[in-house]
Amino acid sequence: MPRVVLVGNLAQLTGGVAEFELSATSVKQLYQQLTELHPAIGPHLETGVAVAIDGQIFQDTLLEPIGPDSEVFLLPQIAGGF
Amino acid sequence: MAKHHIETTVNGDEIEFLCETEETLLDVLRDTLHLTGSKEGCASGDCGACSVMLDGRLVCSCLVLGCEVGGRRVETIEGMAKGEKLHPLQQRFLEHAALQCGICTPGFLVASKALLERTPDPTEHEIRYWLAGNLCRCTGYDKIVSAVMDAAVTMRKG
Amino acid sequence: MAETMANGQSQTYVGTRTIRPDGVDKVTGRARFGADFNLPGQLIGRVLRSPHPHARILSIDTAKAEALPGVKAVITRDDFADQSSEFIPAGEMMMNYKDVVRNVMAREKALYEGHAVAAVAATSVAIARRALKLIDVKYEVLPHVIDVVEAMRPDAPLLHDDLFTAGVEPKPEQPSNIAKRVEIVLGDVEAGFQKADVIVEREFKTAPVHQGYIEPHAALASVSEDGATELWCSTQGHFIVRAHCARLLGLDIGRIRVTASEIGGGFGGKTVVYLEPLAIALSRKAKRPVKMVMSREEVFKASGPTSGATVRVKMGATKEGKFVAGFAELKYQAGAFQGSPVQPGVMCAYAPYDIENVKVIGYDVVSNRPKVAAYRAPGAPISEFAVESVVDEIAKKLDIDPIDLRMQNAAREGTKAAYGPKLGPIGMEETLNAIKKTEHWNAPLRKWQGRGVASGFWFNIGGETSASLTVNEDGTVSLMAGTPDIGGLRASLAMVAADELGVPYDKVRPIIGDTGSLGFNFLTGGSRSAFSGSMAIVEAAKQIKTELCARACKLWDLKPDQVEFAGGQVKALGAAAEKVKPMSIADFAKVAGKTGGPIGGYGRINAQGAGPSLGTHLVDLEVDPETGRVTILKYTVAQDAGRAIHPSYVEGQFQGGAVQGIGWALNEEYIYGADGKLQNAGFLDYRMPVASDVPMIDAILVEVANPKHPYGVRGVGETPIVPPLGAIANAMEAATGIRFTELPMSPPKVLKALKERGLNKV
Amino acid sequence: MRYEAPESLEGAVALLAGATGEARVLAGGTDLLVQMRADIVDPELIVDIKKIAETRAVTEEQGGWRIGAAVTGAELKEHARLKQAWPGVVEAANLIGSTQVQGRATLGGNLCNGSPAADSVPALIAAGAVATLAGPQGKRDLPVEDVMLGPRKLALRKGEILVSFLLPPRPPRSSDAYLRFIPRTEMDIAVVGAGVSVTIDGAGTITAARVSLGAVAARVLLVPEAARAIVGSRLDAAAQQRLETAARAACQPIDDKRGTTEFRIDVAGVLTRRAALIALDRARAN
Secondary structure: OOOOEEEEHHHHHHHOOOOOOOOEEHHHOOOHHHHHHHHHHHHHHHHHHHEHHHHHHHHOOOOOOOOOOOOOOOOOOOOOOO | OOEEEEEEEOOEEEEEEEOOOEEEEHHHHHOOOOOOOOOOOOOOOOOOOOEEEEEEEEEHHHEEEHHHHHOEEEEOHHHHEEOOOOOHHHHHHOOOOOOOOOOHHHHHHHHHHHHHHOOOOOOOOHHHHHHHHHHOOOOOOHHHHHHHHHHHHHHHHO | OEEEEEOOEEEEOOOOOOOOOOOOHHHHHOOOOOHHHHOOOOOOEEEEOOEEEEEEEEEEEOOOHHOOEEEEEEEEEOOOOOOOEEEEEEEEEEEEEEHHHHHHHOOOOOOOOOOEEEEEEEOOHHHHHHHHHEEEEEEOOOOOOHHHHHHHHOOOOOOOOOOEEOOOOOOOOOOOOEEEEEEEEEHHHHHHHHHEEEEEEEEEOOOOOOOOOOOOOOOEEEOOOOEEEEEEEOOHHHHHHHHOOOOOOOOHHHHHHEOOOOOOOOOOOOOOHHHHHHHHHHHHHEEEEEEEOOOHHHHHHHHHOOOEEEEEEEEEEEOOOOEEEEEEEEEEEEEEEOOOHHHHHHHHHOOOOOOEEEEEEEEEEEEEOOOOOOOOOOHHHHHHHHHHHHHHHHHHHHHOOOHHHHHHOOOOOOEOOOOEEEEEOOOHHHHHHHHOOHHHHHHOOOHHHHEEEEEEOOOOOOOOEEEEEEEOOOOOOEEEOOOOOOOOOOHHHHHHHHHHHOOHHHHHEEEOOOOOOOOOOOOOOOHHHHHHHHHHHHHHHHHHHHHHHHHHHHHHOOOHHEEEEOOOOEEOOHHHOOOOEEEEEEHHHHHHHOOOEEEEEEEEEEEOOOOEEEEEEEEEEOOOOOOEEEEEEEEEEEEEEOOOOOOOHHHHHHHHHHHHHHHHHHHOOOOOOOOEEEEEOOOOOOOOOOHHOOOOOEEEEEEEOOEEEEEEEEEEEEEHHHHHHHHHHHHHHHOOOOOOOOOOOOOHHHHHHHOOOOOOOO | OOEEEEOHHHHHHHHHHHOOEEEEEOOOOOOHHHHHHOOOOOOEEEEOOOOOOOOEEEEEEEEEEEEEOOHHHHHHHHHHHHOOOOOOHHHHHOOOHHHHHHOOOOOOHHHOOOOOOOOOOHHHHHHHHHEEEEEEEEEEEEEEEOOOOOOOOOOOOOOOOOEEEEEOOOOOOOEEEEEEEOOOOOOOOEEEEEEEEEOOOOOOOEEEEEEEOOOOOOOOEEHHHHHHOOOOOOOOHHHHHHHHHHHHHHHHOOEEOEEOHHHHHHHHHHHHHHHHHHHHHHHOOO
């Protein structure tokens, strides 16, 4: 099962739990499963997290697939300057 | 009071215009004559983006009143290329990638031309000090200095 | 010059130093920047700005101004509907429009000197200026706070009575100037320090600095009687401007057409709106076009610089030089509204290194300064300056060469980044090696001269991008992109298109389309425009190639697997090759009508896979011990570009970023008086480097291909501003023996430090 | 706002004397135009003096040099013999602003702008220059150090204009130098400026000196104590020390965006010493 890690302040919305093992096969499913476990995180997932799947950062995606052994990090989105 | 009626020469053309006392040469060039190649970066003589030649002298057009230029000779970036032929400085700026955003470029070109006309073989030091009144925020000046040195070589060969 | 890359594409142009297609316009003065555009019947707009850093606006009386002949419209807070306080998406960014609407036009309070309070549109500059003087604003002046540490105190003047610190549990009961607390934790930092043989802890302070683009903000709006809105402005993202203006003015996005002018520098500062909604509101009221241009003073006072900050860093290493723990606490000024770049500052602080235990805490703090805007690698230069200074100190303590120490701890492919996920291939080691191989690294130094090195990291981003390629009747190609070209984007995209389609570079004419011409584009920022734009062009070219192959099949009566596109031609394969003559793009163009109509491709992507770019900078400088003046003698940049599409413009990014960093390190700063007013709102006293302040900047292109990009490209624009601050501070230490922890290292500060140690003698 | 460009001194004086509102003289305009743009001044009348011949000439007079008030820095730099005689004055004039500003900025404007940080003024004072003024009551001469009374305050009377400067004859074995401190290399206002003029005898002993400091008080200072500290010496280490001490003692600077009080005082000593050493070197070569 993919391992999911919340980086930064997101864990404040999951009662301090920062690591999960979830059966999701896409980012959309991952968000659904996390929101079911911890409803408070739902709005934040919709409005502004980046997802790193096996090291590759996706700024904004719902459809990206997640493999059975993937490591997924949820990160704050990165703003750009130039 | 009535506007000043000024007759002058801009890039070799005899020009007439009307201006208020407080209008600068830069205002006149940009807003009245529609020669917008000279840029306003500061309106205080600190950035050089509005550089023009006035009777053969390099000046900031934001520090000259429009009513001062009657009977004088103004040269701007728009007069630098001759027909289809770019000035060697313009050509070298392109080849050396001596511009990024390009807002400071007209000022640098006018100032560099003034330098090479009086100092055909400038050192890097001379170029940097001559151009110290022209701010560029993109390039770090490196490629501008290289382009001017290279253009100087071309121009010395004639 | 032609070579073949992994994707099988013949590359004639990518990697060469072509002449930029927009170049001639820019060297002849023909290029039209923000202030160079005019419309018939246009009015001139001017803004009335608060003289106070913090004041309640009791009343605004515009009657006298409105009565002045020649004044056609006056707007105030009353012309903008209030917005609710929530973060909502606006063209890929999360914006709190309650703040945005207040920043473009003050509502209850003026929150910084220069805050817009009203605006007028008049038939001339002189009338507009007179009109501003006739607007009567009654203020109740309030106590102000400028410094970030003072603003965090419980008794500090409060900017917003509804601002409760986010990111702390339980939610605070009292409002404060601390908008947000963020943190990242990796491993166990306390346990890490237990293992350390050497621990260095320091506090650093940096001053806010401005992006310093030479072109002031400019906008020209024209709103017709039916509400159709056209806007011409200097921006890094016209689609973003459109989104903001639609929201602030209650307009449908489709009613607004925004054209990005040539842009005279942005560096992050032109990613937000200031004049644009005001110009539209004035034009809507006056029913005439309204042109607005900021003065340089307005740019300094009322557009966004980046944060000043106070940063505490504590790092531990074993005696062999392995970093075992890194802690940092960052307090960033946000300006009058929340939203400093502390989050990326937190994430980047330790990103160049492989450290098991990291904890970084950040605070976003409001104070009575202009709201910060992005500036090149937002947040990263500040936190990495502090960390790179401490790394240098650890190297000294352990007597390890500073490059070797960095090499030993360098993040590599597979390293768990300090902000969480594993890194792909990155060029940290390669840039360190490149620097070590330079002559510069071993050049002799004299007394009062010092050499410093530092590395820097920035993520880079991709994002939503649309671009089109159209094959014209004669076989030339029109290219349209939707991200403003600030530093040579059109050249890069034309090179990629030429290589993809096998047509000569000078037959590709690139333009930047307006918001009505293409699908959504995120802005030019995050070092994304060449990265994402080239991916969109590759996609558009693929569509053309597929289409041409399909048409060839029909013309030649062949099956799809019997033709291919290669070297700019569609060819038949195998036995069929002898029967039909390959067709070039130009050949197809001639028969386009007969074979199905116009030929084109349209790339619409959300670009992913931006690879971080690592850089290492090396600097030599000399200190005048009697005056504290610092001269930069020699400077070398090595940075991973992934693959440089146009090497000259990549070098230009390195060189320009380095010189901006030199300014940040040595002389640039926002200087406030006790009255809370900015004292140096001009290029004379806001001291950006001039040509004679800097030497040639040697640029070394390191190319560790980004596997996620068809050409291996990484973003390059932002990383170059990250290492200079640390490199210069480290060189200062080498020259003087003094660890400078406060930026800028301006002469009065340097001389004071030397004098305190009795070193102010030649 | 009226603009006039009279061709005679009398015409200019009459215009200024007859002005009802605020009147300003325009020479190079590099300060005036900036102040107008920033709403610091809003004159009713501008009198451009560049068409008046006396303000535009550089001539030899009584063995010295007369420099018109509206001569630009760029023109001074191109005047080889003046540069030979008064290198410090010419180099000071050439520190005012960029190349572009040099094409416009004048010695007269630099003084009449009334800034204590004006670059050319310490050099002129060290040189012993005298300003010639013309007004409704005729012409009068005033030592340059007496022209500026304080920030933006001049000794000029209503209707008076600055016409020219007279630099005295250069004795043999004498020269001058001007140094200023700025954080950048160019495009800054002096944080400290130091002008030194010296004359030495055949043995290399200083027989006469004038020292002037800019940007360290409300007006540009003539510092006789600093001159006395080195007259009779060959600028050995002890004399240098005395010079630094005397220069610092004369400073009464402000703390501002350009430098702290302490910094200005420290650097004033350093620059005075360095300028004196350069002037001495030049005097030896003359």
